[in-house]
Amino acid sequence: MSSPPDTRRPRLDQQAVLQAAETLVDREGYDALTMTLLAAELDTRVSSLYNHVANLEDLRASIQVRAMRLLGEHVRRAAMGHAGADGLRVLSHELRAFARSHPQRYAAITRPPIDREAFFGAAVDTIEALAVMVRSAGLPEERLLPTGMAVFAALHGFVSLEVAGYFGDVDDDLDAVYEMVIRGAVTAAVLEATHD
Structure with a gap:
């Protein structure tokens, strides 16, 4: 009997957050980058992002x-x-x-x-x-x-x-x-x- 698939989201770290932000920027543009869009891209809560970046300005600087x-x-x-x-x-x-x-x-x-x-x-x-x-x-x-x-x-x-x-x-x-x-x-x- 096979075990059910693992549906847990991958653990977020700063590298994953920044790579997702770059993907979003490449697709939508630098000015379109927001914490809300990034959270949706990562399928996570906006509040979770603040464990890895200080704020939107910090993210854009990165x-x-x-x-x-x-x-x-x-x-x-x-x-x-x-x-x-x-x-x-x-x-x-x-x-x-x-x-x-x-x-x-x-x-x-x-x-x-x-x-x-x-x-x-x-x-x-x-x-x-x-x-x-x-x-x-x-x-x-x-x-x-x-x-x-x-x-x-x-x-x-x-x-x-x-x-x-x-x-x-x-x-x-x-x-x-x-x-x-x-x-x-x-x-x-x-x-x-x-x-x-």
Whole structure:
């Protein structure tokens, strides 16, 4: 005689809560995330969630930090063996690939950070990879930050419009358009490196 199936819910822990929150964000969007929706996703009570996260702001901060850390892992792997203008192109394509694969998490990391210290700690890999590329293009140390910010702003402009569906059914080759954006950003970085 077989025993009845185990109908107990899996025990909740912080990792399970955060993974479910990411699933919800991926499906519904970062702004749609609420404790009520997350509790429904996990088939549990809202009060049970507070054993694992302090509140909604804490949960959203964790989503931002985890997404930034994931982007950093992708960027670090992509950057290996590359430098200078070639490296900037590789990182540019990796940024776009990440945003297309995780559009809602990408949206989360481009919002003002809730937990700035944790967020920028998670961003170390991304920031350092970009710094290495612009540094290896010959940029002096004091120009690294503004140049890196300018490159990211140019790329983010295209990427955020693309993942938001702004371009719709445009017949033009968006890959070619993105290449133009990259060339502009890389050219600007290289020109900055040689600027007197």
